[in-house]
Amino acid sequence: MGKKKLLKKLQDFFDADQREKERHLSDIKRILKKLKEKERKLQKDLELCGIGDKCEALKQELDIIYAQRMKGVKIVKEIKDKGKGKT
């Protein structure tokens, strides 16, 4: 392992803030993945349901999940931008 790499690892180890950011990022990404899975499942259900109140409820749930995902993507972008030093 090179000195530079070793130093970076040491710095990371002591940099609690950075660690917290990474944990946060991984949490959000994990949630986004779950949301995407749920979205796919609901889309399949919607294709099968035809017309009626149940379909409307599914459509609404899909819209909500989409909005939540967009919010998550925005947060991921912000975290990454901060990491790169952008404001």
Add this chain to the structure above:
Amino acid sequence: MVLFIMIKKILLLTIFILLAYALWLSPDFNQIAAGVAIFLFGMLSLEQGFQSFTGGTLENILSISTDKLWKSLGFGVISTTLMQSSSLVTVITISFLSVGILDLAAGIGIIFGANLGTTTGAWLIAGFGLKVDIAAYAMPMLVLGILLVLQKNKTLKGLGAILAGMGFLFLGISYMKEGFETFRETIDLTQYALTGTKGLLIFTLIGIAATVVMQSSHATMVLIITALSVQEITYENALALAIGSNVGTTITAIIGALSASVEGKRLAGAHLLFNVITGLIALLMVNQFIVVVDLIADAVDISESDYTLKLAIFHTLFNLVGVAIMLPFISRMVIFLERALRSEGIKVDQPKYLNDAAMAFPDTLVSAVRQETVRLYQHASHIILKTIGLSPRSVFSEQDLQQLIVQSRKIPPYDVDVAYNRSVKGIYSAIIAYISQASFTWEMRQSGSLYWLREASRHIVEAIKDTKHLQKNLLKTSFSTNHFVTDEYEKIRYQIADLLRQLELFRLQAETAGEEIGLLSFDVFKVKLKEQDQQMNASIDALIREHKIKPEEGTSLINDSSYMYEIKNHLVAMAETVFIVQQQNTTESERELTLDDNELVKVMQTEND
């Protein structure tokens, strides 16, 4: 209570056997008993008919006519005279008293008035029922009444029930009259007549017993008057029977109050007190009353031998004297009853999961508080459902909710304060105290969870408070005849019950299978609540605009739909914390992704586009 139910069952069986034997023994008695049965059926039909008209009108009159004592008294007299049922007036008074629309003094005023109003029954029977061929009026009334009962229109149906009820009353009286006339030919009951104090006391007791069994002083009075008209009983004994029936009639209110709140019990107590004291006065001064009755009869040209009308005078007179004597003591009576019947010492539910041992382990402590909060929520959901007139067992089953709501249109009064003090306050206080005791300055992770759990408990309590606000109009309008108003209140009840059912399903699912990203699922509930709120407001606006409901009814509905919205919001906010058990960090990240109000509205707009 169990003993009471057992005694009641044994009593019913004994009466049943005795009656069956008597009916088999004497065909004349058969006719008299059938008369009483038809008469009682008429009373039921009459009550049912009037109940369909009580919506709005009676309640509005009640609220404006009970601010002064003389008005309460007048209301009692007039309503009982018109409906010929002091039981219905008493039951409505108890339910209004339970929710605080009336105070005890006004309630007592109404009961006094109802006692006077019910004496008009004796006048009607003695003055009209016995003088004409009452059965001739009964037949067309029954035919036309039943025809109207078969109509779909609620007003016509109500009118039909009243008309048929009166028809049955008349028919019952006629049967009793004829029964006694033929009975007289076979058995002379006057041979059992008793004179003096002994007779007075024994016949008073018989009057009490007969009224307790039939639960209608009206029916007893008809029996007394018809028997008196054919001289099957003596005038003196008839007077004692009338006194007894006046005391015995309190049984309806007493039975009604057994399951009512303490206010209901106090009113039944006032009823009993008034009737017993009045009865005692009548018994002690019976000779003086007889003299005054003769004087009045003489003054109004009633024949000296017309004992039935003289009995009616006596009935009214001693009740009037009772009211005159006891009216000035109403406030003292209120104080006495409030002291004698205190709010029951409530057995307060204690926390089950909060113990000192868990204090040492932060994670265990959070889990204990969470479990206790779930318990608090379960108690609260029961209170909320009972307040809106639904059984928690049925709502949390698979029964059709809409059908449940329709089946339970008449909402029984439910004391939210007592239930809150019994099942919520103790646990809520313990949760708050437990959280405060825990020192978490060194452990922010659990501290955050406890903050949210404390918030959840607060949401639960707020939901109960809003339910209490909602209860007043809910009870008031459950009598309403305007179906547009009742439909809206049924929507309110449906939406609350539906949310509680959905939350319970969510809780059970989360408990058994675990719910990943469960917190985010609550945004679906939130959008639904917002949509329902918008739809309800639009619906109320339309009803006011199209003059289908009065603006006053509209404003009440707007307030109540807002209470409902708050109740639902509190419940969802509580569930977000209590039903989701996850790693703290994940929950925090999920919280970031939940949609705020503006974002929820945007989703709704996207759907509408």
